[in-house]
Amino acid sequence: MRRLIAAMVMLTTARAVSTAWWRSIGAPKYICAPMVDQSELAFRELSRRYGAGLCYTPMLHAGLAAGDSGIQYLERQFTTRRGDWPLAAQFAGHDASVVCRAAERTLHLAGDNVDNVVALDLNLGCPQQIARRGRYGAWLWERDADAAVGVIRALRTQFATDERVVTAKVRILPPGDENAVRETADRCLRLADAGASLICVHGRTREQNKQLSGAANWASIKAVREALAARDVVTIANGGIGDLGDVVAAAEATGCDAVMSSEGLLANPALFVRNRDADDAYVGARRLAREYLALAEDTGAETSDARGHLFKILHGGLTARVDLRTALSTASSLNDMCAVVDALDQADPDGSLEARHDDASDRKSWYWRHRVAKVVERDPAIVQARLQRKLRKSERRNAARRRAAAAGVS
Numbered sequence: 001m002r003r004l005i006a007a008m009v010m011l012t013t014a015r016a017v018s019t020a021w022w023r024s025i026g027a028p029k030y031i032c033a034p035m036v037d038q039s040e041l042a043f044r045e046l047s048r049r050y051g052a053g054l055c056y057t058p059m060l061h062a063g064l065a066a067g068d069s070g071i072q073y074l075e076r077q078f079t080t081r082r083g084d085w086p087l088a089a090q091f092a093g094h095d096a097s098v099v100c101r102a103a104e105r106t107l108h109l110a111g112d113n114v115d116n117v118v119a120l121d122l123n124l125g126c127p128q129q130i131a132r133r134g135r136y137g138a139w140l141w142e143r144d145a146d147a148a149v150g151v152i153r154a155l156r157t158q159f160a161t162d163e164r165v166v167t168a169k170v171r172i173l174p175p176g177d178e179n180a181v182r183e184t185a186d187r188c189l190r191l192a193d194a195g196a197s198l199i200c201v202h203g204r205t206r207e208q209n210k211q212l213s214g215a216a217n218w219a220s221i222k223a224v225r226e227a228l229a230a231r232d233v234v235t236i237a238n239g240g241i242g243d244l245g246d247v248v249a250a251a252e253a254t255g256c257d258a259v260m261s262s263e264g265l266l267a268n269p270a271l272f273v274r275n276r277d278a279d280d281a282y283v284g285a286r287r288l289a290r291e292y293l294a295l296a297e298d299t300g301a302e303t304s305d306a307r308g309h310l311f312k313i314l315h316g317g318l319t320a321r322v323d324l325r326t327a328l329s330t331a332s333s334l335n336d337m338c339a340v341v342d343a344l345d346q347a348d349p350d351g352s353l354e355a356r357h358d359d360a361s362d363r364k365s366w367y368w369r370h371r372v373a374k375v376v377e378r379d380p381a382i383v384q385a386r387l388q389r390k391l392r393k394s395e396r397r398n399a400a401r402r403r404a405a406a407a408g409v410s
């Protein structure tokens with residue numbers, strides 16, 4: 001009986017902490033995703049200017065951050081400054097002590113701006129092969145949930161306060177069917193019990209990546225969110241957001257507290273405000289490119305990161321003007337990139353080559369071409385067939401791994 005009461009008190013306390021923390025950061029509805037080389041300080045500031053209420057850093061590799069050259073690594077990968085609040089610092093790793101060391105160094109490096117970091121997040125969604133080798137991301141989530149739970153518990157014990165919580169970003173476990181969704185929910189409950197105050201659910205499986213990403217499964221996200229309702233953990237829905245209409249639809253379909261965007265936001269950093277500024281003026285691609293470049297200059301962004309942003313933001317103009325696309329590919333400084341934007345303006349003063357983001361029928365944005373036309377609308381059958389092949393291959397590999405483990409082969 002006493003144990004039951006203690007458990008209930010713990011539950012109530014955890015609930016109060018998560019909810020109070022979420023309110024203390026303004027209960028944001030719109031979230032800028034963690035993105036390697038792309039959710040750097042300059043992009044976060046641009047996203048915040050246009051409605052993002054919580055931003056994530058790019059994934060920080062815990063092993064590198066905690067290693068001998070960790071400080072140098074973090075100085076390159078992690079920058080924050082006044083106004084970059086609220087911020088979730090995301091880590092990738094499987095060893096609790098290593099991730100804690102990485103988190104400690106990151107907070108130390110934030111210096112006077114340490115309070116910007118309101119969440120320490122564990123990446124349980126990275127599908128890349130490098131994550132398989134490093135035992136992190138979606139691979140850790142699938143193959144060693146105990147380790148993932150251990151990392152969350154350690155982070156919570158060492159760092160959680162009323163102002164800073166521990167969070168996780170997960171994918172739906174493969175093959176994404178009903179059982180897999182139930183297992184995903186069970187594991188999320190374990191994360192919550194270990195101290196995760198917020199869980200972001202990406203409604204795709206590990207195999208649904210790049211060309212095979214396809215539509216995100218919002219019903220799966222909803223199922224996970226419903227399983228977590230008893231814990232009242234804050235939940236974020238992620239996947240398949242092309243515009244503000246999708247944000248509203250995803251919030252409705254999943255019942256989550258907030259919606260996260262990644263590729264849609266890269267293509268249109270003003271997505272969350274339907275491209276309207278405070279004076280209700282339209283915010284177009286060229287303006288976004290210039291504002292990004294000014295922030296990049298001010299924050300010392302890497303030219304390679306800036307180039308990646310401009311390719312997506314200016315997709316319409318650069319598709320029509322291959323010469324300027326080439327000029328951007330070879331641009332070696334932010335000034336060179338400004339010159340490309342100037343040249344686009346000269347060639348197309350009214351900006352009609354660029355996507356018109358407040359017009360749902362417009363087809364010129366990077367997101368529409370690459371994530372809607374190519375993936376969902378044009379050849380859904382091909383995508384499905386490829387995905388099924390990938391799933392079968394991965395199931396065969398998993399079965400072989402299980403057999404080897406049962407036979408005692410490491």
Ligand SMILES: Cc1cc2nc3c(=O)[nH]c(=O)nc-3n(C[C@H](O)[C@H](O)[C@H](O)COP(=O)(O)O)c2cc1C
Pocket residue numbers: 033034035036037038057058059090123124125126169202216238239240241260261262263264
């Ligand atoms: C360029 C890029 C980098 C990414 N890097 C990370 C990362 O560091 N950590 C992470 O958890 N997810 C990362 N992701 C995945 C996104 O956060 C997000 O889960 C995924 O793109 C699905 O959201 P979307 O459908 O809105 O694009 C990355 C995605 C992109 C496109």
